[in-house]
Amino acid sequence: MLTVGVDLGTSGIKAVLMEDATRALGQAARLVPVSIPQVGWSEQDAELWVEAVFGCLDDLAASHPGAMRAVAGIGLSGQMLACLVLGADLKPLRPAMLWNDQRAIAECAALLAAVPDIGLRTNGTPDPGITAPKLMWLNRHEPAVMARARMLLLTKDYVRLALTGEVGTEPTDAGGTELFDCRSGRWDASLCVAAGWNPDHLPPVLQSWAAAGGLRPALAARWGMRPGTPVAAGAGDNMGSTLGAGAARAGEAVVTIGTSAVACLVDGAFHPGPDWAILTSAHAAPDTFLSMGVVMSATAALDWSARLAGTTAADLAGRAEAFVAAGRLADAPVFLPCLNGIRTPANRPGATGQMTGLHPGVDAASLGYATMEGVAFQIADCIAAQGQAGVALGQVVAVGGGTRSALWMRLLATVLGQPVTLPEGSDLAGPGGAARLAMAAATGDVAALYLKPAAKAVVEPDAALAEMLAPRRERFAGLMARA
DSSP, X not given: OEEEEEEEOSSEEEEEEEETTTEEEEEXXXXXXXXXXXXXXXXXXXXXXXXXXXXXXXXXXXXXXXXXXTOOEEEXXXXXXXXEEEOTTSOBSSOEEOTTOOTTHHHHXXXXXXXXXXXHHSSSSXXXXXXXXXXXXXXXXXXHHHXXXXXXXXXXXXXXXXXXXXXXXXXXXXTTTTSEETTTTEEOHHHHHHHTOOGGGSOOBOOTTSEXXXXXXXXXXXXXXOTTOEEEOOEEXXXXXXXXXXXXXXXXXXXXXXXXXXXXXXESSOOOBGGXXXXXXXXSSTTOEEEEXXXXXXXXXXXXXXXXXXXXXXXXXXXXXXXXXXXXXXXXOEEXXXXXXXXXXXXXXXXXXXEEOOOTTOOHXXXXXXXXXXXXXXXXXXXXXXXXXXXXXXXXXEESGGGGOHHHHHHHHHHHTSOEEEETTGGGXXXXXXXXXXXXXXXXXXXXXXXXXXXXXXXXOOHHXXXXXXXXXXXXXXXXXXX
16 A cells, blocks of 8 residues: 655655555655744644645655555655644634744743643653643743734644644643643643633644544645545654554554653553653554653754764764774763753753863764763663553663664663664654554554554663673763752
């Protein structure tokens, strides 16, 4: 079966034409600029999302016209937590405030004071990146806009509206708004009141794998597709990529090492962990939740270290590999690379990076190693906190740019004390998950959600490395306690 999976990232959008949701036949991508009107603000014009997706589908139609005629469904995954308010005509009233917008800090405190148990009902404790505090900020600072607001939509849901003309969302994305009771799977009127939002101005909630509308005839003609081709409700990006990496059952886990790192553990029950700044929402597979521990700087920390060393991240990772091979690990400093604060498990957004053990022999190679080690330790701390919240860890799959480093994967397997699987096509996990949802929407059968990519490699823990890491882990824990 042919489907199209679309992944809406923060800086770019990718659409992939897939066979059986596992093999890419063609792909297209577009960049989407982010606007920063003030320091700490982050916005996007929602129409640019639509233009980028339509442009990607134009490209696929041009390069694969025959295959596009046979596409059975379209699936979407996308950046979460955005705040996009629409007027009565379902057009945006202002740019969308994104997940990394930090202006609503004061509103977080007010929301927590109004709803002290919010972390046990929603995806986590209030954070300026989450939707509800942004709504409170808009009520305070842009009341004229909010007086005209009649609908709240999230990123992929606005694109689906453009594709189908239908308004809707699903639990994975809705769970990130803090207007949604994650345990019951319903919008919560009392949370809406606390955030100053009318619950009548929220979209209906469908299952992620449900058909949430059909492709508009004019667009079907534009891309040579069948009118009414089902478009799945879709999923938030973490859930979509977790599904695409093959984790749909309780106990399965995906660690993404990208700009940030996220430990996504599939759970069979709702185990919130607000005390450890764990985010917990519905997963995009039946009867499951996704527990997410977040490391704010992963490859971003390696990029920063590379800039200091006057080289590239890839070169620095290579030097770190040689550094360990030469038996110099004891010469490396210990680095807490929380350059953008700490989310899981300490919830200290104002924390800064720390390093100990500097001496004249510290060089670029040892700095690169210390950075990668620190990120691995932070990921292990996230998973340990998730365990304290009651979330069990089973098989671990790793995806993201950081998986290109054999050393980083060996560090991860060693600090977790268990094998880490590297799947084929890990760069397509996001659109692959969306394509699985498209298959389910087209067939009415959720079997597609449990497809797994082939394993490219399995990285085993290194017992000798574990022995060397033990005292360094203790020093790292001391840095974390003082951050």
